Amino acid sequence: MVCVRLAGLRPARGNAAVTTAEPVPDMDAEAPVVAPSTPATSVTCGFPTAPIVGLDALPSPVSTADGRTDQARAHEAAAEVLADRGDWRRAYQHLKAAVSLVRDERTLPSGVPDQLRLEVDRLRRERAEAREQSRRDSLTATWNRRYLDERLGTLRGDPGADAPVCVALADVDHFKQVNDTHGHALGDEVLRRLVDVMSEDLPEDGFCARYGGEEFALVLPGLAPADAVRVCEEARARVDAHPWHEVAADLRVTVSVGVACLDDGTRPGAPGLDAADSLLYVAKRAGRNAVAFRDAEGTVRLAGAAAGRRGIEAAARRAFPAS
Secondary structure: EEOOOOOOOOOOOOOOOOOOOOOOOOOOOOEEEOOOOOOOOOOHOHHHHHHHOOOOOOOOOEEEEOOOOOOHHHHHHHHHHHHHHHOHHHHHHHOOOOOOOHHOOOOOOOOOOOHHHHHHHHHHHHHHHHHHHHEEEEOOOOOOOOOHHHHHHHOOOOOOOOOOOOOEEEEOOHHHHOOOOOOHHHHHHHHHHHHHHHHHOOOOOOEEEEEOOOEEEEEEEEOOOOHHHHHEEEEEHHHHHHHHHHHOOOOOEEEEEEEEEEEEOOOOOOOOHHHHHHHHHHHHHOOOOOOEEEEEOOOOOEEEEHHHHHOHHHHHHOHHHHH
């Protein structure tokens, strides 16, 4: 087995250890200069190591049963030696390199000083927070289009689902008029409140996501189509009954909604939303402030009090000309 000798390394100002990974300059050097790699002056993954006294005969990279390569073990050992000497900055660099080499990041080396464990925990929290923020809409704090597409893709591919996954698209009626009359700041407040109102009483695992502009998606896994229509009609009614006068004296806000199942229509990146989008515009053309859906026979209908409106058939023909 090929070994790398780490004991007795001496720092060379302006030089950096060079390895099989990308070289990283010596943090203490005035100008980063890459030195040739030799067995006597190198460690893996390109972090400064000199001087690290007490590390001896570390093996070449070989994966072990716990998922850590010997490269990772080399970094762990370097981190421990540096930590014992109080060089926390460089120790943390080595520990981060070790963690990045571990296939399962939940595996943390035993015997690592508490300070380093805390640093790794902080790093993981920051990653989790960054991931969360990348999936949230900055205005309304609800889920964004990225998260919506990810979840729909996962739900569509779930072979153990007991019921088809229903999705709905809701669009604020005459929202441009709200902005033009009351200003964009008030329009933003309307969208924030709308998310809160529509998110009430959603089923377990259901969620609301901002689809774009004043359009929102409701994802309702585990519900039969008729139950999904009922939930959406209740959400529409809550929006209609909300005390919008608290935001502006003469303000009224309503939404039009289209409800469909994932297998009703697809397009790459947004499974099942094509049919919901078409049904949304059926609701718009049939008078707005309504929920449009297809019944068990495939007939397009409006839910609740809007069921008796005239013009639904004409609106459906325009939305689905081939049906």
